[in-house]
Amino acid sequence: xxxxxxxxxxxxxxxxxxxxxxxxxxxxxxxxxxxxxxxxxxxxxxxxxxxxxxxxxxxxxxxxxxxxxxxxxxxxxxxxxxxxxxxxxxxxxxxxxxxxxxxxxxxxxxxxxx
Amino acid sequence: xxxxxxxxxxxxxxxxxxxxxxxxxxxxxxxxxxxxxxxxxxxxxxxxxxxxxxxxxxxxxxxxxxxxxxxxxxxxxxxxxxxxxxxxxxxxxxxxxxxxxxxxxxxxxxxxxx
Numbered sequence: 001x002x003x004x005x006x007x008x009x010x011x012x013x014x015x016x017x018x019x020x021x022x023x024x025x026x027x028x029x030x031x032x033x034x035x036x037x038x039x040x041x042x043x044x045x046x047x048x049x050x051x052x053x054x055x056x057x058x059x060x061x062x063x064x065x066x067x068x069x070x071x072x073x074x075x076x077x078x079x080x081x082x083x084x085x086x087x088x089x090x091x092x093x094x095x096x097x098x099x100x101x102x103x104x105x106x107x108x109x110x111x112x113x114x
Numbered sequence: 115x116x117x118x119x120x121x122x123x124x125x126x127x128x129x130x131x132x133x134x135x136x137x138x139x140x141x142x143x144x145x146x147x148x149x150x151x152x153x154x155x156x157x158x159x160x161x162x163x164x165x166x167x168x169x170x171x172x173x174x175x176x177x178x179x180x181x182x183x184x185x186x187x188x189x190x191x192x193x194x195x196x197x198x199x200x201x202x203x204x205x206x207x208x209x210x211x212x213x214x215x216x217x218x219x220x221x222x223x224x225x226x227x228x
Contacts, residue, residue: 032213043118043204043219051214090157094213099170100145100219102206104157 002027002093006105009056014113019078021063021108023091032094033074034102038043039087047089050074061085086112115141118207118220126226132193135223139186139207143194146188146219151202160203163188164211192225200227 007022025031032051036044048103055067065076074091088107093102119138127133140147150167159172163182180190186207192199202224206217 034216036219041221043221044206046216046218049214049216092157095170096213099162099210100147100211100215100217101159101162101170101172102147102149102157102211103159104149106156 002031002095002103004093004103004105005106006090006091008108008110009106010109010111012097012111012113013081015083016080019063019076019081019085019110019112021076021089021091022078023074023105024072025074025091025093027093027096029096031066031068033067033096034092035059035074035076036090036092038090038107039089044090047076081110082114083112086110116137118205118218120203120205120223122178122219122223123221124224124226126228128228129195129197132191133157133195133225134191135203135205135225137188137190137205137207137220139188139205139222140218143207143209143218144186145208145211145215146182146186146192147208149206151204151222152200157172157204157210160190162211168212170213195227197227199225201225 003026034049035047058064091105092102145164147162163168182188202222203224206219208215
């Protein structure tokens with residue numbers, strides 16, 4: 001069965017510092033992976049997705065993620081944090097089979113300190 | 115294009131009542147999925163509909179049901195509400211039902227059961 005583990009439920013960085021949010025997946029087939037962001041009292045917004053093309057995926061707002069099959073990881077990074085990046089971030093994997101069902105990690109809350 | 119819309123945004127019910135939530139997908143999208151978000155369990159998949167057919171169902175009791183109409187709009191119903199049903203219910207739409215299809219989320223309906 002597919003699963004996703006996000007390491008660290010809370011991450012705190014200073015404004016201008018590197019953001020690194022960790023995601024590891026378990027999948028019996030080549031996975032499709034997604035990162036979503038959720039701001040307070042809002043739904044989820046797609047940051048980026050990996051669907052077996054380039055292993056380095058660039059997303060919105062300066063975020064990118066690298067798919068590493070050997071490490072079963074899909075970590076999210078941003079070179080310089082901005083105050084507006086403070087939110088909750090979810091890593092997700094598509095379930096196997098002909099379905100759009102997403103399996104989410106538990107989420108990581110990013111705090112950005114001035 | 116307008117995004118995914120969900121109505122109502124907030125709802126307060128008492129135990130034992132039933133509730134119906136509505137979701138209007140992005141124009142042209144034929145697939146609608148529902149997720150429940152709680153602090154304890156995170157984001158959990160409820161159901162997936164495509165062309166008025168339920169394609170996939172999560173591990174929820176039969177009190178949770180849904181349907182999709184010919185215009186792709188979807189509703190979910192929860193009968194005999196329990197306190198534990200208090201959650202943010204998110205609807206997502208996508209063009210198709212493949213794992214590569216991006217799911218676009220609505221703002222959610224916040225259900226509080228008293």
